[in-house]
Amino acid sequence: MLNKRVTFLAAIFCLFGLTLIIFGCANRQLPQGGPRDHDPPKLLKATPPNETRFFKAKVIQLDFDEFFKLTNTYTEITMSPAPAKTPDYKIKNKSLIITLKDSLEKNTTYVINFGKAIADVNESNLLKNFTYVFSTGAHIDSLSLSGKVINTVTGEREKEATVMLFTLKQDSTNFGKKRPTIFTTTDTAGNFSLNNLHPDTYRLYALKEKTPNKIYDKDDELIAFNTKDIHLTKDTENIQLKLFQQTPTKLRIDKKFDLDGKILFTFNKQLNNPSVKVTYPPGYDEQKIVDISKTKDTAIVFMKKMDFDSIRFAFFDNNKPLDTIYLRKGKKESFTRTLGFLYNTSNDKLRPNTDILIKANFPIDSFEPALINLKEDSTDISNFTVTKDTTDARVLRLNYRWHQVSNYTLILNADAVTDIYGDKNRRNLKRFTVDKPENYSLLTLTTTVPDTGKQYIVELLTDRGVKLRSDVITKNTSIIYKNYINGKYKVRVIYDANKNGKWDSGNVKQRIQPENIWVNETIITLRPNWDQVTPIVIPKEPVTP
Known part of the structure; x- marks a missing residue:
């Protein structure tokens, strides 16, 4: 009887132990990773120390708290004043070794700007606008320039814009041709600060690029500049730079023969009243059909007869000749079309x-x-x-x-x-x-102008910035929008200085600023079965520096 009880208890303990093993295995989890690292590499030590005076070293060592990588080394990293020979940048474990290959000027402050070159290995968190400063004399330049960058068209502050500073001498030879040696990147609020500057006369620019190289060299890039030269003798704050896309001075027309036979022309700038004429072969101009886009920067040409091997188009704006374009194709070349x-x-x-x-x-x-x-x-x-x-x-x-x-x-x-x-x-x-009709509303803008001697263009936008309509006004008036779908809208006003009914961009070389734009910060909400009346008081035109 005792042996049976021992055997029964042993079976119970075995079953209990097996249950613990099974449930223990079931609850076992893989080690979880910690929170994602959002911090860029942090400088622990610099040898020689940052802001060293009477600098004589040939090698600089920067020790960071984690492993890092360098990207676009010779595009992002600059040294000002620029030495004749570019320093060498190498990574050794968690350290950056900088070898200076050229002699340094006496009694001069040097700034090495790393731009966006340094990032951690795992998450690519950028150490933005990090600088290493030293002086070969007893004094370190300490003047600064600060301000903000705004997009002219949207009125919003522009993050990730490059703010560039050139001395007056550098400006004539470097701007648009070489990268600046003094630059910084705006933060998420569009603010910038340039430090360790020496007294001099400067020109200040901001640049927004799709493919950054810190050189203003493409038509689609946004540019901003300070009209007046900056004579820097003390810290200067609250500088405002307004980015705009400059209208190209020279017209370029891109051509494309589609597989379905239509011919697409794209202009690199908006025209006023474009027109197209077929000048060869004779008699083909009468049977063309031209579709000009509402933005007047593209033209699609449909030719009823396609039995030509070459064709020539002449382009005009307000009947003024602009350019001539030739295209070739095989006389028997076929095209695939599906009517949709x-x-x-x-x-x-x-x-x-x-x-x-x-x-x-x-x-x-x-x-x-x-x-x-x-x-x-x-x-x-x-x-x-x-x-x-x-x-x-x-x-x-x-x-x-x-x-x-x-x-x-x-x-x-x-x-x-x-x-x-x-x-x-x-x-x-x-x-x-x-x-449903109730999904559409009536909007009335009671508009007040600051100066009846000037002209203004009032634009209604979606809350995403898409232009729906524009009206030219010169006096206090009411602008009525009938049957606009319920939703959110914004108002933008162009100060039409030359009274040509459109916004005119500036010109960097001629030091001409774009026409000013005011964007009303108030969002207009159209609701069902409601006639909305919104007062718009246009502020006095700001003076662009």
């Missing part, structure tokens, strides 16, 4: 009291009304009309008295539409409803 359509609906909803627009990807030659069907719910509709749009050769306009609660189906049966090349469409179907 887009519609003026948003999320399959049509704006109330509007026609539905059927936009083809090629100019329309003709259409068969009998092959265009419209269904309201499941019922065929016959009392609608389809006409060609008078302003766009690619658009058909369908007019019907829409009903609010109905579901519509528009059917373009096969061969309903024929383009200028003789191509016909495949069967195309579009379903949509008519949006």
